[in-house]
Amino acid sequence: MRYISVFPIVAILCILFGSAFTGLVIAPGVASDVVRAPSVGLVAYSPSEAKGRKIYAREGCVYCHSQQVRNVKADENLVAAFGVSKAGDYFYDLPHFLGTSRQGPDLSNEGRVWRREIGAPARDYLIGHFINPRQYNPNSIMPAFDYLSTQELSDLTDYIQSLGAWKDNVKVAAAGL
Numbered sequence: 001m002r003y004i005s006v007f008p009i010v011a012i013l014c015i016l017f018g019s020a021f022t023g024l025v026i027a028p029g030v031a032s033d034v035v036r037a038p039s040v041g042l043v044a045y046s047p048s049e050a051k052g053r054k055i056y057a058r059e060g061c062v063y064c065h066s067q068q069v070r071n072v073k074a075d076e077n078l079v080a081a082f083g084v085s086k087a088g089d090y091f092y093d094l095p096h097f098l099g100t101s102r103q104g105p106d107l108s109n110e111g112r113v114w115r116r117e118i119g120a121p122a123r124d125y126l127i128g129h130f131i132n133p134r135q136y137n138p139n140s141i142m143p144a145f146d147y148l149s150t151q152e153l154s155d156l157t158d159y160i161q162s163l164g165a166w167k168d169n170v171k172v173a174a175a176g177l
């Protein structure tokens, strides 16, 4: 019977596993450019915003909406209006909802569009749109989330209105107002 030494096989497997572990687990952990701080002005989610965020995840909003403005040609209008997203913007997001597809608009600055300061009209619009998008946009392909409870719709709206809203507070503070 021929004798096959297992030592080279084990050694090769150890080297492969060791280098994969170093490159994929250890190196990213010690990399100096990993962002470990929130963007200036970013605030943690309030309890209702955090609940709304869970609803956003559960209902699959992320499959149609991105939350990321990139420094690319396709995003130039978003960049002009809102600026480029930064790693620290997602400090409190686990998992993050960057998204991979835009069937609907990017929502990373939606709280600056439907600002809290507008009051009831902004909330009513968002809630009405969640319940029946076609009422506002006849060609919309967004599903009607009319089965959500009043509380869930309210939490979801709190979350959507928080998106990017903190960026405007930073500007106000910087202007000394």
Ligand code: HEC
Binding pocket: 055, 056, 059, 060, 061, 062, 063, 064, 065, 103, 104, 105, 107, 110, 113, 126, 129, 133, 134, 137, 140, 141, 142, 143, 145, 156, 160
């Ligand atoms: C099948 C894809 C799809 C899904 C899933 C989806 N949306 Fe949309 N959404 C759209 C499209 C398309 C638009 C743009 C047309 C419109 O206004 O309805 C839109 C628009 C919006 C807007 C902008 C409204 C405005 O006029 O400013 C908000 C906010 C929004 N969606 C939130 C959500 C939330 C929250 C969820 C999950 C509960 C969700 N969407 C799920 C496709 C989707």
